[in-house]
Amino acid sequence: MKKYKLRKNAEFRVVYRKGRSFSNNLLVLYTYKNNRNDFNRFGVSVSKKVGKSVVRSRVRRLIKESYRLNVDNFKKGYDLVVVARTFSKDKSYNQIESSLINLFKKAGLYNN
Numbered sequence: 001m002k003k004y005k006l007r008k009n010a011e012f013r014v015v016y017r018k019g020r021s022f023s024n025n026l027l028v029l030y031t032y033k034n035n036r037n038d039f040n041r042f043g044v045s046v047s048k049k050v051g052k053s054v055v056r057s058r059v060r061r062l063i064k065e066s067y068r069l070n071v072d073n074f075k076k077g078y079d080l081v082v083v084a085r086t087f088s089k090d091k092s093y094n095q096i097e098s099s100l101i102n103l104f105k106k107a108g109l110y111n112n
Helices: 009-018 053-073 086-090 093-107
Strands: 020-023 027-033 041-046 078-084
Touching: 009 027, 009 041, 009 078, 020 093, 027 093, 041 053, 053 078, 053 086, 053 093
Parallel strands: 041 078
Antiparallel strands: 020 027, 027 078
């Protein structure tokens, strides 16, 4: 499962620079087409502006879980970075999940 994660700063920078971005009031999604057609690589970024470490970890867990449960509905072959905005700090799981699905639909990466 580790090969499906974006971990290094350089990997994040490539997605930020060369990819496309889509946003709503809670999250920002950066997408970049990679050469691997069988899986996506996924990364989450939560700034210190969102809150202290407990709040940031909670938001990160909610984003990762909503991605994990919906990964079968997303198109494959992309590097994805989700950035949490400050409004996401006190939102529930359902709100984060609907926001993430909305972004994937905007990007044209949602299969339904």
